[in-house]
Amino acid sequence: MNNVALKELLYKMADDQLILGHRNSEWTGMGPLLEEDIAFSSMAQDKIGQSHALYQLLHQLGEQEPDTVAFTRNANQFHNCVLVELPNGEYDFSLIRHFLYDTAEALRFDMLTRSSYKPLAELAVKIRAELRYHTLHANTWVKQLGSATEESISRLQHALEQALPYALGIFEPSPHEQELITRGIFEGEHVLQEKWIIQVELVVNQTQLSLPDQKQIKPVYGGRMGKHSEHLQPLLDEMSEVFRIDPTAEW
Amino acid sequence: MPYTEKQILEWLDGVKDPEIPVLSLVDLGVITGIDIKEESVVIEMTPTFVGCPALDMMKSDVLTVLKEKGVKHAEVEINFKKSWSSDKITEKGRRALKQFGLAPPPAGKVLLEDLDILEHVPCPRCSSTNTELKNPFGPTLCRSIHYCNECREAFEQFKPV
Incomplete structure (x- = not known):
């Protein structure tokens, strides 16, 4: 049995976690409150650690070492959705992205705890528990700022409208969708998206924000196939700068 | 059989969490399996958090202790078969944490x-x-x-x- 479909699934999840982890780390020292500085830094560490564990699964399936995979590919070889590579912008955009993305990710790993691919199911149990802290963090702040002042509400509303087309790109179907479903590896992007919208509505409905109708929005696809925005390559250049000076260095 | 599981657990009780030096890896609950085959010992370990940066250090501390105790062939395997959750910390571990101020x-x-x-x-x-x-x-x-x-x-x- 070949593992093309499984590998594609693992790559896109690992790349999402790595790239958003890197973006989160850009808040280190820059957070609007010390508390948020620590939160984003801590989530960065979680996500990069989780990407490492996923790359490790890929390595067991015959792919290169995690460091090589993370630091030596170019943008067109990455499978992350475009949402995670977008610049942090202001705190409102980072928060909304964090909320939309982590809600999807928590549900994805919950679904994967039932995966027929056992190493992934085992890892998913662990990651699901860690992601509780990420979604609770996002929900708390969205609820608070989404019902606070005129400025906080309008900023979050604007960020929500800006991020939504990209967030729908999380669920860009894979050419191997049917195989993953048939083999019981993953229930598929469509099922995930349906669970996601329910969860997003549940939180947004507790605020004064209004969720645009997702059916009227054109999703930004392409990331899963290696078609990225102009923002990814500079991120990769910065992230791998030290590694590339001496790829054989012992740390 | 040259080693027993009980003996190895006692040795590993001497290996502490690098960030919480009062808490042993056994009490932390990250040792999830011990497989002894004649002269060789395989320890299964799982991280508290997937991104825990102390994991490599814990792994090398375990190997060092086993080597010091004269184990000829020791290995540490990291996996998520029995994933860690905070209820894996033993009663002794809980007391140690409290005394440490955590x-x-x-x-x-x-x-x-x-x-x-x-x-x-x-x-x-x-x-x-x-x-x-x-x-x-x-x-x-x-x-x-x-x-x-x-x-x-x-x-x-x-x-x-």
């Missing part, structure tokens, strides 16, 4: 539905529950930050997961 996580399985569960954590110094959650994220992945209104000082908790 509030232990609640005993038993924790279902983290709401951050409220992190409110009113008993202060490790005065045991008061007149405390507040300051940040569910702390100086390391496994710690949250709290404030005790009685001691008027901050403290950390080993997070429930």
